[in-house]
Amino acid sequence: MARLPIYLRALTVLVERGIGTCSSEDLATATGVNSAKLRKDLSYLGSYGTRGVGYDVDYLRYQIAREIGVTQDWPVVIVGIGNLGNALANYSGFRSRGFRVVALLDAAPERHDEAVAGLEVRPFDDLEEIVAAESVSIGVIATPAVAAQDVADRMVAAGVTSILNFAPTVLSVPEGVDVRKVDLSIELQILAYHEQRKAAPDADLGHATDQEVIA
Amino acid sequence: MARLPIYLRALTVLVERGIGTCSSEDLATATGVNSAKLRKDLSYLGSYGTRGVGYDVDYLRYQIAREIGVTQDWPVVIVGIGNLGNALANYSGFRSRGFRVVALLDAAPERHDEAVAGLEVRPFDDLEEIVAAESVSIGVIATPAVAAQDVADRMVAAGVTSILNFAPTVLSVPEGVDVRKVDLSIELQILAYHEQRKAAPDADLGHATDQEVIA
DNA sequence: AGGAGTTTGTGAACGGAAGAACAAAACGAG
DNA sequence: CTCGTTTTGTTCTTCCGTTCACAAACTCCT
Ligand SMILES: NC(=O)c1ccc[n+]([C@@H]2O[C@H](COP(=O)([O-])OP(=O)(O)OC[C@H]3O[C@@H](n4cnc5c(N)ncnc54)[C@H](O)[C@@H]3O)[C@@H](O)[C@H]2O)c1
Ligand SMILES: NC(=O)c1ccc[n+]([C@@H]2O[C@H](COP(=O)([O-])OP(=O)(O)OC[C@H]3O[C@@H](n4cnc5c(N)ncnc54)[C@H](O)[C@@H]3O)[C@@H](O)[C@H]2O)c1
Numbered sequence: 230m231a232r233l234p235i236y237l238r239a240l241t242v243l244v245e246r247g248i249g250t251c252s253s254e255d256l257a258t259a260t261g262v263n264s265a266k267l268r269k270d271l272s273y274l275g276s277y278g279t280r281g282v283g284y285d286v287d288y289l290r291y292q293i294a295r296e297i298g299v300t301q302d303w304p305v306v307i308v309g310i311g312n313l314g315n316a317l318a319n320y321s322g323f324r325s326r327g328f329r330v331v332a333l334l335d336a337a338p339e340r341h342d343e344a345v346a347g348l349e350v351r352p353f354d355d356l357e358e359i360v361a362a363e364s365v366s367i368g369v370i371a372t373p374a375v376a377a378q379d380v381a382d383r384m385v386a387a388g389v390t391s392i393l394n395f396a397p398t399v400l401s402v403p404e405g406v407d408v409r410k411v412d413l414s415i416e417l418q419i420l421a422y423h424e425q426r427k428a429a430p431d432a433d434l435g436h437a438t439d440q441e442v443i444a
Numbered sequence: 445m446a447r448l449p450i451y452l453r454a455l456t457v458l459v460e461r462g463i464g465t466c467s468s469e470d471l472a473t474a475t476g477v478n479s480a481k482l483r484k485d486l487s488y489l490g491s492y493g494t495r496g497v498g499y500d501v502d503y504l505r506y507q508i509a510r511e512i513g514v515t516q517d518w519p520v521v522i523v524g525i526g527n528l529g530n531a532l533a534n535y536s537g538f539r540s541r542g543f544r545v546v547a548l549l550d551a552a553p554e555r556h557d558e559a560v561a562g563l564e565v566r567p568f569d570d571l572e573e574i575v576a577a578e579s580v581s582i583g584v585i586a587t588p589a590v591a592a593q594d595v596a597d598r599m600v601a602a603g604v605t606s607i608l609n610f611a612p613t614v615l616s617v618p619e620g621v622d623v624r625k626v627d628l629s630i631e632l633q634i635l636a637y638h639e640q641r642k643a644a645p646d647a648d649l650g651h652a653t654d655q656e657v658i659a
Numbered sequence: 660a661g662g663a664g665t666t667t668g669t670g671a672a673c674g675g676a677a678g679a680a681c682a683a684a685a686c687g688a689g
Numbered sequence: 690c691t692c693g694t695t696t697t698g699t700t701c702t703t704c705c706g707t708t709c710a711c712a713a714a715c716t717c718c719t
Contacts (some may be wrong), residue, residue: 231500231630231634233633233637234627234629234630234633235614235630237633238576238612239614244551252664252665252666252667253667254666259614260614261614263707263708265707265708265709265710266706266707268666268667268668268669269594269668269669269706269707269708271667272666272667272669274669276667276668278666278667278668279666279667279714279715279716280667280668280672280713280714280715280716281664281665281667281714281715281716281717282540282665282666282667282715282716283665283666283667283668284667296637297633297636297637297640298636298637298639298640298662299633299636303632303636303639305632312530312531312534313531313534313535315527315531316527316528316530316531317628318526320527320528320628322629323610323628323629323632324630325631326631326633326635327636328629357650365638366637367632367635367639386601390642391634391635391636391638391639392637393628393631393632397453399450399454399474399475399476400642402710405614405637405642407638407639409631409634409635411626411628411631412449413532413535413537413538413608413626414537414538414541414543415446415449415450415580416450416543416608416624416626417518417543418448418449418452418512418514418521418541419446419449419537419624420582420606420607420608420622420624421512421513421514421518421606422511422512422513423541423606423622424513424518424565424582424605424606424622425512425513427620429604434574442668452705466695467695467696468696468697471695475663478677478678478699480678480679481676481677482679483676483696483697483699484677484698485696485698487697487699491697491698493696493697493698494684494686494696495683495684495685495686495694495695495696495697495698496684496685496686496693496694496696497685497686497696497697498695498696498697499697518694532661562694586694615682629686660691660699660719661718661719662709662715662717662718662719663718664710664715664717665714665715665716665717666713666714666715666717666719667712667714668712668713669710669711669712670702670703670709670711670712670713671705671708671709671710671711672703672707672708672709672710672717673706673707673709674706674708675704675706675707676703676704676706677693677702677703677704677705678691678701678702678703678707679700679701679702680699680700680701680702680705680709681698681699681700681701681716682697682699682700683696683697683698683715684695684696685694685695685697685700686693686694686695686696687692687693687694687718688691688692688693688698688699688719689690689691689692689693689695
């Protein structure tokens with residue numbers, strides 16, 4: 230379920246505040262979801278709450294982390310160390326949430342050996358070697374759109390089975406490989422859509438059909 | 445509808461290739477959605493297709509752009525010019541899709557007057573002035589999580605009614621203000637979740653959620 | 660110990676999206 | 690002009706996620 234990471238983050242905040250237990254109502258308001266939905270989500274992983282009391286924050290946190298699979302560290306490779314790739318490489322939030330960037334790859338020779346976030350940028354052709362050596366199963370694509378499909382194919386061939394794609398392209402991958410895409414332009418366009426609706430209260434009054442067949 | 449931007453992008457590609465008309469089947473495979481769903485989406489904006497022929501690429505593209513509201517340029521401010529803010533400021537894809545970054549704001553004085561992507565980084569306190577002067581209604585938050593809520597409050601007070609939030613926090617905003625969040629850690633965690641399921645075949649198999657399409 | 664007050668877990672109702680299927684419309688060939 | 694082919698627009702059915710509502714279970718206070 231896609232909401233588990235949100236609960237996990239909220240629980241981490243509660244742990245840091247030294248809060249030992251919380252009700253579904255508390256967690257629900259903290260994460261912005263309906264409390265019934267939250268309880269149903271949690272009950273899906275088992276009965277980890279106590280009626281009349283709530284949930285043990287630490288215990289629930291561990292259970293969710295275990296369910297998601299972030300009790301272990303996942304090695305990750307990032308391909309395309311441009312504007313976005315640099316930002317990602319420097320992002321500390323990955324590390325603290327169970328992901329370890331093991332390599333930065335780029336096709337452009339002028340980027341090689343450059344140090345980014347304590348890692349050197351390596352040639353894209355080292356992909357297979359690195360994936361095999363570090364048992365990498367998750368790859369991040371931050372290359373231009375035209376290169377994304379090629380990079381994805383190489384990743385899949387090398388053994389990567391999950392891809393996070395920042396390039397604005399639809400990737401085609403074989404069965405068994407998961408792709409998630411993050412497209413910032415789309416996010417902005419969705420905002421613009423709602424924004425336009427706010428400005429024009431007359432909304433879509435029946436886009437009336439303009440043509441009638443004449444007999 | 446959240447799929448319109450995807451159709452728009454696919455149509456833009458078709459335009460660039462000089463293709464004049466396309467069927468719902470074509471667009472569906474190009475975007476990775478079901479053709480019936482796509483037709484239903486398009487029919488929601490009106491009857492812009494011709495039975496037996498398909499859709500006029502240029503015309504449909506314009507209609508979708510108009511529906512989304514990207515026939516005009518939307519001014520955007522970015523707050524928090526760190527790793528991520530820099531990448532966003534340098535991203536050309538916003539401009540080409542109907543968004544214009546009008547200002548880069550940061551609270552840290554040492555960043556001020558620095559030039560990023562042809563714009564100078566200005567003090568966060570200039571927010572209200574800029575929003576008013578440029579009629580900005582869309583703001584992007586790329587600050588650390590602790591500052592995000594404050595920034596959002598200031599944005600809302602200044603007149604921003606749509607926020608794209610990259611900080612891993614749940615923002616609370618008044619009615620009428622739209623917030624979309626992009627949380628990269630969550631995306632990775634969802635991948636890790638599926639990845640773990642692949643490795644452990646005892647879990648509930650099934651639900652193959654991937655996009656399979658030919659490019 | 661018992662009752663009052665909480666809070667979980669879940670059965671049932673609801674809503675809306677997704678897919679299958681088909682009739683209506685356009686076009687081209689003969 | 691008519692028929693066959695293609696493809697849209699839409700209806701109908703199915704399914705999944707959300708929400709409501711409530712009994713069961715636990716704590717605390719008297
Ligand atoms: N910068 C942003 O904020 C932003 C926002 C949204 C989406 N994106 C998308 O993310 C992607 C990267 O954006 P960017 O701004 O970092 O671009 P960029 O041009 O700065 O960086 C791209 C990098 O990929 C490398 N590259 C190119 N082809 C490659 C290949 N075949 N194999 C390996 N590496 C290759 C290039 O050498 C370059 O270093 C683009 O698809 C862009 O549309 C970026
Ligand atoms: N870097 C990434 O790839 C990445 C990935 C996912 C999420 N994020 C999130 O995006 C946000 C920014 O990440 P980053 O790596 O760019 O961080 P960063 O520390 O590099 O940059 C943050 C910037 O925000 C500025 N800032 C701090 N408080 C401010 C305030 N109150 N008003 C205005 N500006 C303020 C700082 O001066 C700094 O320049 C964080 O919340 C992070 O969790 C970043």
